Amino acid sequence: MSTETGPAIDAEPRSHRIVPGPKGLPFLGNLPQFGRNPLAFFERLRSHGDMVGWRFGPNSCVYIADPDCIGELLTETERSFDQPALGIAFRTVMGNGVVVARGTDWRRKRSLVQPSVRPKQVRSYAATMASSTVELADTWSGGERVDIKREMAALTQRIAVRTIFGVDTAADAEAMGRAMDVAQQEIGKEFAGIGALLPDWVPTPGRARIKKAAAVIDAEVGRVVARHRDGGDERPDLLSRLLTAVDETGERLTDREIRDETVTLYIGGHETTSSTLVWAWYLLARNPRVRAALAEELDRVLGDREPGFDDYARLTYTQSVVKETLRLYPTIWLVTGVAKAGARIGGVPMPEGTRVWTSQWVTQRDARWFPEPEEFRPERWDPEAGDSIAEYAWFPFGGGPRVCLGTRFAMVEAVLILAVLARRFELDVDPGVIEPVPSLTLQPDRDVMATVRAR
Numbered sequence: 001m002s003t004e005t006g007p008a009i010d011a012e013p014r015s016h017r018i019v020p021g022p023k024g025l026p027f028l029g030n031l032p033q034f035g036r037n038p039l040a041f042f043e044r045l046r047s048h049g050d051m052v053g054w055r056f057g058p059n060s061c062v063y064i065a066d067p068d069c070i071g072e073l074l075t076e077t078e079r080s081f082d083q084p085a086l087g088i089a090f091r092t093v094m095g096n097g098v099v100v101a102r103g104t105d106w107r108r109k110r111s112l113v114q115p116s117v118r119p120k121q122v123r124s125y126a127a128t129m130a131s132s133t134v135e136l137a138d139t140w141s142g143g144e145r146v147d148i149k150r151e152m153a154a155l156t157q158r159i160a161v162r163t164i165f166g167v168d169t170a171a172d173a174e175a176m177g178r179a180m181d182v183a184q185q186e187i188g189k190e191f192a193g194i195g196a197l198l199p200d201w202v203p204t205p206g207r208a209r210i211k212k213a214a215a216v217i218d219a220e221v222g223r224v225v226a227r228h229r230d231g232g233d234e235r236p237d238l239l240s241r242l243l244t245a246v247d248e249t250g251e252r253l254t255d256r257e258i259r260d261e262t263v264t265l266y267i268g269g270h271e272t273t274s275s276t277l278v279w280a281w282y283l284l285a286r287n288p289r290v291r292a293a294l295a296e297e298l299d300r301v302l303g304d305r306e307p308g309f310d311d312y313a314r315l316t317y318t319q320s321v322v323k324e325t326l327r328l329y330p331t332i333w334l335v336t337g338v339a340k341a342g343a344r345i346g347g348v349p350m351p352e353g354t355r356v357w358t359s360q361w362v363t364q365r366d367a368r369w370f371p372e373p374e375e376f377r378p379e380r381w382d383p384e385a386g387d388s389i390a391e392y393a394w395f396p397f398g399g400g401p402r403v404c405l406g407t408r409f410a411m412v413e414a415v416l417i418l419a420v421l422a423r424r425f426e427l428d429v430d431p432g433v434i435e436p437v438p439s440l441t442l443q444p445d446r447d448v449m450a451t452v453r454a455r
Helices: 031-036 038-047 065-074 088-094 101-118 118-138 148-164 170-192 205-231 238-244 257-286 288-302 315-328 409-422
Strands: 052-057 059-064 146-147 335-337 357-358 423-429 436-438 442-444 449-454
Touching: 031 038, 031 052, 038 052, 038 059, 038 436, 059 065, 059 257, 059 449, 065 101, 065 335, 065 357, 088 170, 088 205, 088 257, 101 118, 101 238, 118 148, 118 288, 146 315, 148 170, 148 238, 148 409, 148 423, 170 238, 205 238, 205 257, 205 409, 257 288, 257 315, 257 409, 257 442, 288 315, 288 335, 315 409, 409 423
Parallel strands: 059 357
Antiparallel strands: 052 059, 146 449, 335 357, 423 449, 436 442
16 A cells, blocks of 8 residues: 655665664563563664664564664565564464465465455445444434444444455354454464463463364354355355455465455454544544544535445545554554565664564654654645655555555545544543553553444
8 A cells, every 4th residue: 555655754864773672581582571561662662773672582683663674674575574483373363364474375375365455346345334334323322322442343343244255144243253352362462471482382271262263263264155155156245256266377275275365354354444443533532623624524525425435535534534543553563574684674784583573653653754743633644735754654554565455445444434423423432541452453451432422
């Protein structure tokens, strides 16, 4: 996805060197500090400089915070950097889908998955996104109390089940949703804890829970795949496109590959959008000026009708609200790669095997790239009057060859959902600060309760 930002702020390249970070412990390195609060730890690393050495257990790591260096990491993935070997919890759920695969296997899978999320296909899913949201809006009434986290999760689950699987029953959504909730929690716990260093064969209660959740996911996906194969009819959903896709040799995806790519698309189409919308409502409730500007655009562009795909391009301020939400609360909060032989970043050699990390959370809140970084200011994204934003200072969907395939799907979905609901209602979120919890995605630390107010 193009970030639609202006030219880089600094015309002159910046010089870099690796500076030492916080002192770690034997064997564990900085893992305890990282595990207590990964976001705060990355902020601490940034306070040391733009290129900081640290240790994740016994592994040598470098943290980078400069957009130019981040761009190199993202664009040189596959050529100079490998995908890291992620924990067993992540691999058990995600399998070897396009997000995890490497080299030739990654290129093959990307070529098979990409056609199912091209703009033409996303257009065909937009009607389902809008109509599903209208169904939710019709159940709300002024003065009602709602749990936004639960409501947005249920809505995006419903949309994911309809667009990816082509089915439309509560059971399909609920079983997958419950299993995915467990999976996300356990992946986060393992990633930030001692489990990240344990061999795969070591049994733990968390690993037992993740295996149980993965078994539910496998069974649900297998059931829906079998239903599609038995039906014989051509369907417009994502799963059907995956089942009929062929690579350059004429081979199709195996059943296991279908499962892995389906789960990847489900997480991209449900977890990330759900979280983004929760943070958007939280920010809107605390910024009446932005909420009023959003309402003005919705009234002007839509009037009394519901939005469709063609409205996406016209809803520029609504898009900016989503982009600014993703800046402050990026659903995907870190990117990491493993240096191959000869890798360099910012002119600095990265020894083979070095794990290079960066965090959207830190760079996207850096005052050097975003004036008044803690302010929720969608106007900064105005293509004519907004800020000049350095390339790769905003990268919630990654970038380079491995940029998220579902970027367009996620942006259209978030904008249409926000447009349908904010045209009818304002959500007065309960007072109090909500803290982000970094797990598989960036989640609120508690239920997000709000009072519905009809406009």
